[in-house]
Amino acid sequence: MAPAPRIECDVLVVGGGMAGATAALAAREAGARVVMARKSPGSTGLSGGAVSVAQDPACMPDAPFAARSGVVESARRIAATRPGHPYGLLRDRLDRLWNAVEFATGQLSSVLAPPTGRNRWLLTPFGHAHPAAACQRTMAAGDLAEVRGTLVVCGFEGHLGWDPGLVASGAVRVEPLGGPRPRAVLLDLFRWEEGAVGTPFDLARLLEAPGAAEEAGKILKRILARGDAAAVLPPVLGIDPAARVPERMSAEAGIPVAEFLSDLPSVPGLRMHRAIEARLAAAGVEVLGGEVRSGAGPDLPAAVGGREVVARSWVLASGRFVGGGIERRGELRESVLGLPVQASEGPFADPSIRFAARAAATLTQADSRAPQALLAAGLRVDGELHPLDAEGRVVHPRVFAAGAVVGGHDPASDGTGMGVAIFTGWLAGRAAAGRGA
Amino acid sequence: MAGPAHQGGYDVVVLGGGVNGAGVARDCAMRGLSVLLLEKRDLACGASGASSGMIHGGIRYMTSDRNVTALASRDAGYIRHIAPHLTFRIPFLLPFASQAEGSRLLDRVTWYATEVYVGTYDLFQPLKGGKPSVRLSADELYRVEPGLRPGLHGAVTLDEWGIDGQRLCLLNALSAADHGADVRTWTEATSLVREQGRVVAVRFRDAVTGEHGEARAGVVVNATGGWSPQFGRSNGFQVPMRPGKGVHLSLDRRHGNYGIICTAVDGRQMFLMPHEMESIIGTTDDDFFGDPDDLDATADEVAYLVDGAASLVPSVREARITRAWWGVRTTLFEYGVEEDDLSRDHRIYDHAGEGSAGLLSFVGGKLASYRAQSEELTDRVAAMLGKATLPCRTHEVPLPGGDEVPSPRELAARHGIAEPVAARIVFRHGSLAREVLRLVDEDPRLKLVLCRDEGILAAEVAWIARHERVRRLQDLRRRCRLALGGCGGLDCARPAAQIVARELDWDADRLRAELSDLLEAGWRERRAVLDGWQLAEEELLRAVHRGLGGL
Numbered sequence: 001m002a003p004a005p006r007i008e009c010d011v012l013v014v015g016g017g018m019a020g021a022t023a024a025l026a027a028r029e030a031g032a033r034v035v036m037a038r039k040s041p042g043s044t045g046l047s048g049g050a051v052s053v054a055q056d057p058a059c060m061p062d063a064p065f066a067a068r069s070g071v072v073e074s075a076r077r078i079a080a081t082r083p084g085h086p087y088g089l090l091r092d093r094l095d096r097l098w099n100a101v102e103f104a105t106g107q108l109s110s111v112l113a114p115p116t117g118r119n120r121w122l123l124t125p126f127g128h129a130h131p132a133a134a135c136q137r138t139m140a141a142g143d144l145a146e147v148r149g150t151l152v153v154c155g156f157e158g159h160l161g162w163d164p165g166l167v168a169s170g171a172v173r174v175e176p177l178g179g180p181r182p183r184a185v186l187l188d189l190f191r192w193e194e195g196a197v198g199t200p201f202d203l204a205r206l207l208e209a210p211g212a213a214e215e216a217g218k219i220l221k222r223i224l225a226r227g228d229a230a231a232v233l234p235p236v237l238g239i240d241p242a243a244r245v246p247e248r249m250s251a252e253a254g255i256p257v258a259e260f261l262s263d264l265p266s267v268p269g270l271r272m273h274r275a276i277e278a279r280l281a282a283a284g285v286e287v288l289g290g291e292v293r294s295g296a297g298p299d300l301p302a303a304v305g306g307r308e309v310v311a312r313s314w315v316l317a318s319g320r321f322v323g324g325g326i327e328r329r330g331e332l333r334e335s336v337l338g339l340p341v342q343a344s345e346g347p348f349a350d351p352s353i354r355f356a357a358r359a360a361a362t363l364t365q366a367d368s369r370a371p372q373a374l375l376a377a378g379l380r381v382d383g384e385l386h387p388l389d390a391e392g393r394v395v396h397p398r399v400f401a402a403g404a405v406v407g408g409h410d411p412a413s414d415g416t417g418m419g420v421a422i423f424t425g426w427l428a429g430r431a432a433a434g435r436g437a
Numbered sequence: 438m439a440g441p442a443h444q445g446g447y448d449v450v451v452l453g454g455g456v457n458g459a460g461v462a463r464d465c466a467m468r469g470l471s472v473l474l475l476e477k478r479d480l481a482c483g484a485s486g487a488s489s490g491m492i493h494g495g496i497r498y499m500t501s502d503r504n505v506t507a508l509a510s511r512d513a514g515y516i517r518h519i520a521p522h523l524t525f526r527i528p529f530l531l532p533f534a535s536q537a538e539g540s541r542l543l544d545r546v547t548w549y550a551t552e553v554y555v556g557t558y559d560l561f562q563p564l565k566g567g568k569p570s571v572r573l574s575a576d577e578l579y580r581v582e583p584g585l586r587p588g589l590h591g592a593v594t595l596d597e598w599g600i601d602g603q604r605l606c607l608l609n610a611l612s613a614a615d616h617g618a619d620v621r622t623w624t625e626a627t628s629l630v631r632e633q634g635r636v637v638a639v640r641f642r643d644a645v646t647g648e649h650g651e652a653r654a655g656v657v658v659n660a661t662g663g664w665s666p667q668f669g670r671s672n673g674f675q676v677p678m679r680p681g682k683g684v685h686l687s688l689d690r691r692h693g694n695y696g697i698i699c700t701a702v703d704g705r706q707m708f709l710m711p712h713e714m715e716s717i718i719g720t721t722d723d724d725f726f727g728d729p730d731d732l733d734a735t736a737d738e739v740a741y742l743v744d745g746a747a748s749l750v751p752s753v754r755e756a757r758i759t760r761a762w763w764g765v766r767t768t769l770f771e772y773g774v775e776e777d778d779l780s781r782d783h784r785i786y787d788h789a790g791e792g793s794a795g796l797l798s799f800v801g802g803k804l805a806s807y808r809a810q811s812e813e814l815t816d817r818v819a820a821m822l823g824k825a826t827l828p829c830r831t832h833e834v835p836l837p838g839g840d841e842v843p844s845p846r847e848l849a850a851r852h853g854i855a856e857p858v859a860a861r862i863v864f865r866h867g868s869l870a871r872e873v874l875r876l877v878d879e880d881p882r883l884k885l886v887l888c889r890d891e892g893i894l895a896a897e898v899a900w901i902a903r904h905e906r907v908r909r910l911q912d913l914r915r916r917c918r919l920a921l922g923g924c925g926g927l928d929c930a931r932p933a934a935q936i937v938a939r940e941l942d943w944d945a946d947r948l949r950a951e952l953s954d955l956l957e958a959g960w961r962e963r964r965a966v967l968d969g970w971q972l973a974e975e976e977l978l979r980a981v982h983r984g985l986g987g988l
Binding site: 043046048052124125126127128130158159160161162163165166168169172193196197261263264265320321322324327328329330359360361362364366368369372374375410411412413414415417 | 733734735736853881882883884885886895927928931932935936938939944945946948949952956957960961964965966967968969972973975976977979980981982983984985986987988
């Protein structure tokens with residue numbers, strides 16, 4: 001069999017999460033021929049349905065929702081207080097942050113609701129109210145800053161996976177800030193063997209079946225009382241948005257129905273992953289499955305899943321530890337080009353401190369709530385998102401980095417992970433395609 | 438606060454819920470004495486819960502402490518009898534380097550001596566129901582354990598028993614309570630009350646409710662292990678001891694089916710062994726002068742253990758290490774001796790000469806000998822009380838669930854659950870597995886498998902919350918290994934917490950606080966081993982618990 005022909009393209013994007021997808025789509029929009037190399041679903045495919053961009057760090061915890069600053073203003077405040085954070089590095093370009101968010105959410109509008117410019121406050125299974133600049137369409141109606149009256153927080157009579165009392169406690173805590181009054185209820189659903197032991201994916205499929213969502217809506221309607229303004233349910237309201245599970249439930253119940261955010265395993269994560277795949281295909285991005293091996297950078301052939309790719313520009317959007325862009329085998333390194341890992345936060349924000357070879361215990365603090373340098377480790381980049389080598393020089397003028405592979409922030413927990421992915425992905429994709437921001 | 442039956446106080450107040458404290462509480466209670474057990478945290482929170490999980494004879498101590506080996510071997514046999522469900526065979530390999538590697542006369546003498554040594558250990562095997570040792574050729578050795586480094590000459594085998602040391606400790610406390618003892622976990626003895634040179638009462642504080650109390654005691658047994666020196670200092674008596682810190686590493690899966698005895702960089706003997714669903718590398722032994730409440734594994738301890746295991750099993754370097762965990766052993770005091778050469782024997786100190794008549798301290802000993810140690814202590818207690826008691830029967834009366842080991846296959850078929858999950862429940866609960874699984878017949882929701890790593894069923898969590906003296910969520914780390922497996926609680930911590938909260942009537946704030954406490958304990962054990970894919974796991978845990986949970 002003849003080997004598959006070499007692919008020549010303008011931009012090779014390594015990684016298919018939110019950062020890589022945004023970069024690929026932005027480069028595509030700028031007219032570039034784009035190839036994406038992706039080995040497997042990364043952390044975006046495990047995300048819980050929120051697109052967290054920035055939460056106002058200066059805001060008092062008891063400030064009402066309405067008094068809090070908008071998403072971009074919040075990002076500016078983060079940039080001012082955390083110089084090692086990508087927003088700090090890109091502070092002069094933050095006026096474009098919202099363009100990037102609108103671009104990415106517009107591209108993924110099949111699953112994402114249009115953002116409003118301020119954070120939505122969404123409940124989580126842990127009883128926490130989580131701010132998100134954008135969220136999945138299935139979740140928007142559960143925004144605590146919008147619902148007036150009583151919010152019905154539902155669990156399932158037949159399944160122990162979610163405790164509506166715990167979930168509702170997140171709303172109790174923010175009720176004085178302008179949130180709705182929560183009421184925890186159990187819906188009489190899944191009370192048979194198959195439902196009782198199902199995974200979230202099983203439950204989502206059960207609800208997609210003809211008549212199932214309508215039946216669920218009727219069960220919800222039976223327990224509604226005066227003043228109930230909206231209902232939130234566990235994040236299992238169908239995998240496929242085309243199944244319209246929340247809409248069908250809502251039509252029967254007569255009030256808006258939404259999901260709360262998901263932990264793992266995550267139905268919304270799978271939904272997001274599929275939406276990204278569909279959008280990339282529709283936009284004409286060629287996606288190759290496989291790791292990038294023997295990749296030496298732009299203009300040189302890289303082996304991807306049995307194909308050879310030569311690209312004029314590269315965007316590294318390979319993620320952090322879950323994605324595999326940064327790895328540690330006794331020492332931290334970037335896994336595609338072998339670049340040095342030298343950006344972090346806290347005491348290691350100073351690039352002159354070489355921390356990549358230090359023991360794990362010295363890069364962490366005993367209090368898990370404290371900033372953890374090890375979890376914020378990644379590439380150091382300049383203001384154009386070029387990765388820097390150990391001497392602080394640009395590695396290559398046409399190599400860019402985006403998303404969690406860029407260090408200086410803790411994408412898992414600091415509430416800016418998706419925002420950084422979108423903003424850096426958008427900037428890097430346009431730059432790689434030859435268009436400045 | 439004494440129970441109504443003990444308004445006049447207790448015959449014995451036992452301080453410390455490790456295996457010796459729980460063991461002596463059980464023995465005293467079974468002999469008819471009234472007992473109060475106070476433990477400042479949970480049962481098995483100290484050295485008993487951080488042991489290597491073996492009821493071995495301690496071949497290591499055979500030349501120096503042969504009575505330790507004999508005692509431990511005999512008692513290992515008794516433990517196999519009273520808790521058969523909780524033990525499992527671990528065949529160990531003790532490999533030799535090959536002649537091709539330039540072995541000298543000395544090495545060959547060493548092999549010969551090793552065979553004689555292990556042969557001598559065989560004399561103890563009938564005591565604990567182990568199999569005799571076998572000499573393996575190089576071919577046979579590589580057939581049973583292909584992961585060993587090349588160039589080995591052969592090995593001798595030796596047979597040991599593994600055990601869930603935390604549940605052993607728990608079962609002793611539960612049995613003590615069944616025999617009338619008051620068992621109070623998360624209740625710290627704050628001070629001793631003296632009258633005329635006698636310790637007559639113990640003051641305590643309940644850490645969960647904040648309540649204070651005082652219990653009068655005929656005899657006080659101090660079995661606080663590594664906390665003894667500190668407790669003695671603040672209460673006017675001295676407990677001579679050489680506390681030693683011991684660290685173990687857990688791998689995410691069984692890294693082979695045999696225990697491998699290896700040599701560390703400093704010549705110390707150490708091991709890599711399969712244990713329940715994971716493999717364990719152990720153990721360090723270093724003098725420890727700090728506060729046992731403030732321990733952490735250090736980077737050099739982790740490197741020492743990995744290097745030692747990799748000297749014989751190189752692939753250990755690629756393995757995912759999920760936890761580093763630690764404890765303080767309470768070796769007998771001796772000055773000018775290396776840690777390894779300290780005796781593993783035990784001693785009972787009577788503090789009458791320090792103005793504390795009626796107070797005994799227990800120091801040293803081994804997990805495998807806890808029962809004999811407890812018997813000896815109980816004899817002393819009974820003599821001090823001058824009371825006629827029933828004879829000791831702790832070697833023949835089964836621990837809770839130890840009367841029979843049901844077939845996991847039958848239970849799985851009867852209750853419609855997966856057989857591996859049933860096997861885990863039988864392992865942890867013995868004959869009581871039937872009671873645990875009866876819950877799923879009443880409530881099919883409890884068939885939900887919460888943790889795939891450890892095979893934790895929702896029903897087991899509910900049963901433990903109802904029957905195993907759970908006061909805090911983290912107690913389930915020691916009852917059913919909640920959040921200890923490779924997932925670190927990613928899938929199971931929240932749903933398990935919800936079930937416990939429902940059983941114990943916790944509100945949402947309490948639930949969140951308990952969850953946070955459980956997760957913090959996991960983080961402390963992972964900090965020193967964040968490498969490779971474990972770092973990816975940490976990123977997920979952090980995203981879910983910190984990012985999404987706000988915990």
